[in-house]
Amino acid sequence: MDQLLSVKMDTNSGVIDHRIHDLSSEKQSGLAWIKNHIDEVNQWVNQDGFALLRGLNIVSSNQFSSILETIFGEPLSQYMYRSSPRTALKNNIYTTTEYHCEQVILQHNENAYSNKWPMRMGFFCVIPAKSGGDTPLADSREVYKNIPLEIREKFERLGVMYVRNYGDIDLPWQEVFQTDSKCEVEAYCDANEIEYQWYENRLQTRQRRPAVAKHPQTGEKVWFNQAHLFHASSIDGQTSDLMRTSIGEGKLPRNAFYGDGSVIADEDIHVINQVYKDLTFSYPWQRNDILLLDNMLFTHGRQAYSGVRKVLVGMAKIVS
Known part of the structure; x- marks a missing residue:
């Protein structure tokens, strides 16, 4: 910092x-x-x-x-x-x-993944x-303006897909959804455009969301996503590479892809994090x-x- x-x-x-x-x-x-x-x-x-x-x-x-x-x-x-x-x-x-x-x-807008x-x-x-x-703090309008055009346009075109695997490493699904009922989890997911898959008592969810939003009052475009926070490269040190190798990209506790499921390059996430660092106060x-x-x-x-x-x-x- x-x-x-x-x-x-x-x-x-x-x-x-x-x-x-x-x-x-x-x-x-x-x-x-x-x-x-x-x-x-x-x-x-x-x-x-x-x-x-x-x-x-x-x-x-x-x-x-x-x-x-x-x-x-x-x-x-x-x-x-x-x-x-x-x-x-x-x-x-x-x-x-x-x-x-x-x-x-890291910098984030609350619940921008939802x-x-x-x-x-x-x-x-x-x-x-x-x-x-x-x-x-960082101004989301300035973040949007300062992300290189090539990266920004791809995110704006494809959006972000957030993948979460709940369990031993990340939060259990019972805490995330504040219930012990699988039926209630499924009802919440259905109501909020979240894809879900059960593996016995383990849960995986996928949610596609835009990477950019317009402020409802000002009409200004803001960088409004948590791709950099969910992305596998945000895991500290060498842990990211070890986990990717051992359990695979799709089974990490959380990860972010483009909305079409394609991989977001580590280098692009590093650029986004640097923009945040430059604008943070x-x-x-x-x-x-x-x-x-x-x-x-x-x-x-x-x-x-x-x-x-x-x-x-x-x-x-x-x-x-």
Whole structure:
């Protein structure tokens, strides 16, 4: 992550980025302030694609849930068709992805591999890490523009096919679909254009999705897929080659192909990851920070970190 730009405070003028909103001088509780400034907060996100609210007094995950529901104007959504391990708290608040602290989580738009995704996300920093642990961002419009034309056009023409094999290495299907019933899994897949195949108690799914989307409000094209995150080359070190050789491309825990089933070259995935790295920036977390995000306009990820880190997330405004 050596190319990551950290956006820092300017000690003379207060902030150097208008998307950081320092509210530490407010005397009300965080929820009370939000209720009095709903339109203003939503305008910040609509204009800039995200907003960092800093300095609000927030005492619990329940209060965070109430703040998000007030801003979004609806109850928070349940996290279905999961791709990473999380702990569910009350009122559809979740921990962020619980991968090992040394692991970097690549940039992604939440649920871009699915035909349903949240338009709005909110992150809440309960405990910032001792070092690292930022939640980097990247503008999906700029990612689209900066991917070389030859690669971009092929993805745009063919789309992406996501292949998942649930079981020993990746998440079990019971956790992904939040049920122990094969019938319920099949019903969900049928309703959401997911092909599925059972191998006794093991499940494989395939889902074809566009690689590029248009933002419903702005009409702008955004790079909106997780091909780089699912692709076999994203597995660390030599593990990718060993797993490919031992179990084959089609049986990896997860993999990404073009929508017609053809192989995506490792080199093209490396180019896409480099574009993300070049465009990624972050704000070092402070306790009680709330980061509001337009999930189609901006990707997010996670830096490696040391010490204790606790960041919560809630999602709403599901679209398809």
